[in-house]
Amino acid sequence: MDRLLELPEELLYLWHTHRPEILLAAGILFAAARITLLWRRSKRRETLTPPLSPTEEKVSMPLQVEKEYLSNTPERTSAPILPKPGPRRVTGRKKSKTSDLSKGEGRIHVVNKLQPVIFYFTVGGSTKTYTEKLVAHLSADNKDILPPIVHDLTEIDYDDYFITAPKSEDAIPFYLLILPTYNIDTELDNFLSHLQETHHDFRIDTAPLATLAGYSVFGLGDLHEWPSEPEGYCSQAVEVDKWMARLTGRKRAFPLGMANVRDDVVGELKLWSNGVRNVMQDVVDGKGLGEGVRGSGDAIESADEEDEVDSESEQRAKPKARRTQTADLEDMKVPIPVDFTTAKPSTKSTPTLAPPKAMVPAGSPTHTSLTKQGYTIVGSHSGVKICRWTKSALRGRGSCYKYSFYGIASHLCMEATPSLSCSNKCVFCWRHGTNPVGTTWRWEVDPPDEVFEGMKRGHYSKIKMMRGVPGVRAERWNEIMGSEGGIRHCALSLVGEPIFYPHINALLAMLHAEHISTFLVCNAQHPDQLEALGPVTQLYVSIDASNKESLRRIDRPLHRDFWERFTRCMDILRRKRFTHRTVFRLTLVKGFNLEEEAEGYADLVARALPGFVEIKGVTYCGTSTAAGAGLTMQNVPFYSEVREFVLAFERALGKRGLDYGIAAEHEHSCCVLLADRGRFFRKPVGVESAVGAEDDEVVDERKWHTLIDYPAFFRCFESGETFAPEDYLGRPTPEWALWGNGGFDPRDERVDRKGRPKVV
Template sequence: MACDSLAAKSAHWFMLRFPFAPMARTAVSFWRKRKRFFGSSSVRAASASITENFSPRPTALNGLSNPNTNPSAAPSKSCGSCSSPKPPAQTETETEMLSERMNESMGRFGFSTVGTHSAVKICRWTKQQLMGRAGCYKHTFYGIQSHRCMETTTSLACANRCVFCWRHHMHPVAKKFQWKVDDPRQLLEDALQTHLRLIKPLRGAKGVTPERFAEALAPRHCALSLVGEPIMYPRINEFVDLLHSKRLSTFLVTNGQHPAALAELSPITQLYVSVDAPNRDDLKKIDRPLFSDFWERLLVSCDVLKEKRQRTVLRLTLVKGWNDRDLEGYAKLVERSGADFVEVKGVMFCGGDERRQWGLGLQNTPQAWETRSFAEALCSALNLKGRSSAELSGRGAGGSQDAVLREDSGYGLACEHAHSNSCLIASNRFLVSATTQEEQGAAPDESIPKSTSQSFPSSPMQWHTWIDFDRFADVAGEGCEALQRLDAQAYAVQTPDWALLGSPLQGFDPSLDVERWKRLRDGRPARPPGSVESGSTAEIPKIMPALPNSKAAEDSEVTEGRKGGETLPHLSIHPVCFPLPVQGAHFQQHTP
């Protein structure tokens, strides 16, 4: 390298002395390229990895192996609490994920980097509930305390570049984790310290009471959904086990592009897979994935999700005019995953020149009533598809229709959080009768707020979408094997009336600032006069108006599809509710 450097300096001196000599310019260009390529640390590391660690790649999960671990290592069958934590067998590297420029860019948007590949940020809803204003949709749907939630990620890198991502694409993209791996214990300690450092300046802010501030200094929940792909972190299982050892619940969101890592994941309090489109073409257009087999990876992730015993969720980000049409495609994915819940959330437009270039703007953000109408139509499509499949399988097995159509075979629209433009579709497995609850000896949960401006009439069926976090933490303390045996319904508790669909405040907690929410709600666009409220048998002309110059404008007519002798509703017609005795007068039984 000394000779190379001397030759490059000589050529550079000659070019300065004789700037018009073509040979000098050619020599300088050659030596610069040679030094840049062969002298880089990444090339030396790659060549060493190829010569020393070459081994044939085994197949796993239909050929989709975990790229974040050593290919020659067998997949782990237990989580970190079953044995002593061991660092992953992979090529060691000291290359850090974030450059100085990335750190500065993320800092300007409120991200506090932790270690070399992680970050923490105070969620908007954490501040809102700390000040007594409002809670997030997880507070309404599942009962978390928003001001006691830490939002973080263990890997800022992601394998997608979604067009609606509100992180402004500041983080790196990669198919696998190829950087320095931080120790999970140090990572968790630094994340908690950073979270508390961001919380402490809110002491004395308007609305912050000493009681809520003291609670915020003792987090109970960890949302691994900030940015990037958390399961790309090779030691994610150890990190999750450490969270559970501190009695912190876990809400982990993945994009469905790493099915092998998803299969090896330790039990999570609630596990999400993002489903941003119902078919291959739309998913490629919206998520812009790096993997060429992105659709197959999502399908395998749905298969893996079905094998999980903990609570599972499919998350749908509704982009008006982009992914709001193929209800049957969504229904197939939900049926394939067997998800306990389906979250439907309207996309929030956050500006940016890139989004404008893609044609994404404020007009692609659905209104709250449009998101709810889509959720109603999807719920009906799920139930009709489930009933058709059950009837076919029942006839083939010689069973009766009554035996096939069980109460837990469908889905219902359980909750709405209009403040964040979200709805929750829940499996009827979480629709528990009051008599069954009494027979099991379940005591009422004292942690559920009782304050509400209206109590719905008593019903034999009650939604249990909230989480018994103490129950989950107790079982997690018993070890990995006990947690793997824990069923999702074993730590579910009754949902309060104010959180149910049709509540007067549309999922807003009445113990918070109700007047402020009413002012915000009254300033939003209302349903157009041509539509009707949910529960009526009248037709809705169009629940999601077609956008100009879009594919939705071509198919804006009311369409119907036949499936198993039933009418499968598409987005443009009023949904048909599954006839079940459910909680609340807002659920009315009716037929098409």
């Protein structure tokens, strides 16, 4: 009896002592039993499977044997074989929705006619009035778009329209919703609850309204009562737009429109309806809603779509690919092209040169890699890509530093380059080592008109992809895509070396002819091209180091005489300061050029005398190429460190007698602007110094004038005469952009990486 009581303790001891062996043995026994059962089941299936019927044999046999089989098959007199009762066995795999979307299916429908269906809600009757105006505007003479059908949300059964779309043999429905916002309980609350419950109901398809051709929402709110969206402005329209995105399977056809009831509602409604009409016309023309971008139409965003590169942890999780010659074009073992600006002429006969090839051929690994990163390749050597600040500005989440410093609206800006090739391999470059490098142009040359048209076409197509992204503001969308809108600025700084393009002056002239201002960035390695450069709205030179050794480590230039070229460009910039707005761009990389470099940079400023100096902390993209160059997140300075450098740099300039002051800042992008006080810190036109009660008390009315008067620049350019930067100075720099005020656009709302309002 005592022995039996001790038995469980012995078993427990055996379990703890030999647990791995016991588990391994049990696993082996289970696997053996499983394999035995599967083998017996397959043998039984082979025995019980009947021979194919003649009809089934006909389906499975080749087409060329069909006639011979039918001629030898006796005529059947027996009754046909009926299918067995019970559920039908489903074989094969379900089609992937991703593949369908990639082919355009599910996003583009062949539509003969379109039926607009307008839903509205009103308490006092004003929304009904606006709906009638919308109906009148949409009731144009277009046989492909039927007259709108109007429904009051209080008079319909939601199940008839918002669980399944109404079916018609004549036309596909297109939903438009006009909704006010109230701070009282109304029928809109029930409507929102219905949309939410429909989405979460497991008995209903995930996207029950996917058969719609598209939808769009227009909201009415009161900015006096609710000053911002988080505080309730058009909040119910925002919610409806969110749930409709889910129920339709991301069929947002046009961005959410919003209007202040105390302002010009009719004007805002007309702008929105113009965009809606254009979209409906695209649908009936067979163009569909266009491509979507990551996050397009999502009801809740886990992160902003500007996070286009994989995180460092994701990169580590991926298997390492075998390194080939195309893995990093910068390190390919190919003959170095002759640089005739530095090499001595050969006494031997000149060899026959091979015909030039495309810089980025279609279908090449370079083309594939850049396209995957979001670039649109234009021709054989140019590119365009939508900037994350453009997407941010379209959604009212802030513009880049160029709006704070120079008055450029980011949603009207195109970022492009006429040359994807560069003569440097900078450690902080975000191009992932994929675009070609070289010291001389050895490729085909595309005509400037083709480059110009291709850039615009590529940019507009990418902006169009933003139409379905949540939060895009309809008024800003119309400013870039409306009939009277368009690109107003071009930043030739995307990637590569724009000044490398042989026809850069012709391209600049085409941009200016359409009143598109230009900011051109070069890397101070092509002095001859810099000397011959024509008018530019603003000319940048990247200054990443203050001495030869630092420049070699940071920019990793390909030219043997890189420092001589660099200093020549400094001298050329000094001569151009009276014909161009010249800017030094300093990119601070901690551990490379942040410590003890202020004095050296001040010497370069004394040599070139630029009008402005931009100081910006480096942006780390988390790429393997950057890590291979020695760059990590540890090299990204905090904004406080950038500010300390700026103050030290200002003192270093003052010691050399250079009158530069800190003009503006943009904390959101870790950037500070210094400007020549003598040229850009001045009185506004027509303002004189005010004299106080005492004769020696004088009030200084001077202000920073860093903004640009763009119409004045185009007038100067079209005059054909020589002009100076002072001839197109803009109004004073706004107070919110000055040093110490942060520089964030007060019209917009700052958010965190999850899209939530950020308290600053």
